[in-house]
Amino acid sequence: MLSSKPILLVEDDSVDAMTVKRAIEDIGSKDTLVRSANGEEALDYLRNETNKRPRLILLDLNMPKMNGIEFLKHIKADNVLKRVPVIVLTTSMEDQDILRSFELSIAGYVVKPLDYKKFVEIIRTISQYWALSQLPCTG
Amino acid sequence: MRNSRSILLVEDDSIDAMTVKRAFKDLKVTNSLAHAINGEEALSYLRDYNNEVPCVILLDLNMPKMNGIEFLKIAKNDDALKKIPVVVLTTSSEERDVVESFRFSVAGYIVKPVDYKKFVEAIKTIDLYWTLSELPEQDLGTKDSAKLEANIVS
Numbered sequence: 001m002l003s004s005k006p007i008l009l010v011e012d013d014s015v016d017a018m019t020v021k022r023a024i025e026d027i028g029s030k031d032t033l034v035r036s037a038n039g040e041e042a043l044d045y046l047r048n049e050t051n052k053r054p055r056l057i058l059l060d061l062n063m064p065k066m067n068g069i070e071f072l073k074h075i076k077a078d079n080v081l082k083r084v085p086v087i088v089l090t091t092s093m094e095d096q097d098i099l100r101s102f103e104l105s106i107a108g109y110v111v112k113p114l115d116y117k118k119f120v121e122i123i124r125t126i127s128q129y130w131a132l133s134q135l136p137c138t139g
Numbered sequence: 140m141r142n143s144r145s146i147l148l149v150e151d152d153s154i155d156a157m158t159v160k161r162a163f164k165d166l167k168v169t170n171s172l173a174h175a176i177n178g179e180e181a182l183s184y185l186r187d188y189n190n191e192v193p194c195v196i197l198l199d200l201n202m203p204k205m206n207g208i209e210f211l212k213i214a215k216n217d218d219a220l221k222k223i224p225v226v227v228l229t230t231s232s233e234e235r236d237v238v239e240s241f242r243f244s245v246a247g248y249i250v251k252p253v254d255y256k257k258f259v260e261a262i263k264t265i266d267l268y269w270t271l272s273e274l275p276e277q278d279l280g281t282k283d284s285a286k287l288e289a290n291i292v293s
Contacts, residue, residue, distance in 0.1 A: 076244075083241040095276055102222040102275040105215070105244030109273040122271060129268035132261055134248040136241040137234060 006032040008054035010042040010071065011089075012063040019116070020058065020089070023123040031127070039066030043074055046081055054084060055135050058126075059106075061090040061097055069097075072104040083136045087126060142274065145171045147193035149181040149210065150228075151202040158255070159197065159228075162262040170194070178205030182213060185220055192277040193223060195269050198245075200229040200236055208236075211243035222275045226265060 007024075011017045017035050024031055034054065036042035042059075043066070045051055057075075061068035068088060075081040085107035090097070093111055101109050110126065113119050150156045156174055163172055173193060175181035181198075182205075184190055196214075200207035207227060214220040224246035229236070232250045240248050249265065252258045 079242075082244065083238065085241065085246070093273070098273045099222065099275045102224065105221065105246075107224070107244075107246035108268065108271075110271060111273060125264075125267050125271050128264050129247065132247075132249060132264050134232065134237045134250060136238040 004030075004032060004052075005055035006034045006052055008042060008045065008057045008084075009033055009035045009089075010037075010039060010057060010063070010068070011035060011060040012037050013060070016060070016112070019119065020123070023116075023120045024127070026120050027124045027127055029127055038063040039068065039071030039074070041065075042071055046075065046084075056130055057084055057086045058089045059086050061088060061092050061101075069100055069104070072101065072106065076104050085130070085133075085135070142194055143170065144194035144274075144277075145173045145191050146195050146197060147173045147175065147181065147184065148197045148228075149175045149178065149202070149207070150197070150199040151176045152199070155199070155251070158258065159262070162255075162259045165259055166263055166266060168262075168266055177202040178207065178210030178213075180204075181210055185214070185223075194274050196223055196225045197228045197265075198225050200227060200231050200240075208239050208243070211240065211245065215243050224269070224272075224274070226269075 009017060009020055011020065021033050024033055034045065036045050059068045059071065068090070072086065087108040087110060088101050088106050089110050089112060091112050098109050108126070110122060113122065148156060148159055150159070160172055173184065173190070175184050198207045198210065207229070211225065214225065226247040226249060227240050227245050228249050228251060230251050237248050247265070249261055252261055
């Protein structure tokens with residue numbers, strides 16, 4: 001049977017987090033969403049072996065305590081954690097952010113639209129692609 | 140895909156390459172398709188300044204001379220090449236290949252469906268996703284370089 005690995009959402013804004021959760025439900029996905037409010041919390045979650053390793057990470061960039069780029073540097077330095085695909089989900093369209101994210105080997109960079117319907121379609125596209133893709137069965 | 144840059148297909152089998160080309164045409168994907176037949180050729184192509192930097196690399200795994208994993212090891216260690224997203228497109232569903240590929244930070248691993256219609260659907264999903272995603276700008280001089288025609292398999 002498929003192990004029901006969750007999606008880890010790293011997002012400091014609770015309204016944005018609720019929107020992601022709602023969109024995932026609205027597309028009929030049965031994915032569980034686990035949320036961390038910043039990079040540091042996300043690392044704690046990932047390093048705790050009693051937690052289910054996520055199959056995907058949706059990563060905001062602008063967060064307090066530890067932002068998305070810092071978080072990326074940490075997980076990409078970890079031999080096991082680096083295998084989990086990371087998709088940046090942000091309001092930033094800054095070239096620097098895009099470049100630095102891809103240099104840290106992200107698997108997609110998506111700018112959040114303001115319109116909820118468009119946002120749902122985006123979540124649908126992300127969901128379809130990662131349902132098509134194989135994923136490593138780690139630990 | 141997102142922009143007008145070319146896509147580099149790294150695939151040794153000419154029939155499989157033709158199938159990708161056909162699927163692109165059927166889906167009216169406007170990006171041109173450049174084709175290298177193994178990892179070594181792909182690296183030469185990428186390192187040649189006369190060639191347009193592709194926006195995405197579609198990578199087969201089992202190829203002679205230099206296979207997909209070997210190519211990944213080199214490309215992902217190269218400061219200029221590592222930022223180009225690589226999507227594995229292979230017949231292999233071996234767990235080991237999947238794990239190794241993600242170890243080298245691929246941005247997707249797709250097992251090629253045998254059925255052509257399903258194959259087209261897969262390419263469509265890939266195209267939708269990489270149109271949605273932002274992509275890093277390539278710092279290669281002017282935008283005129285983007286108008287260079289990429290090599291296309293005849």
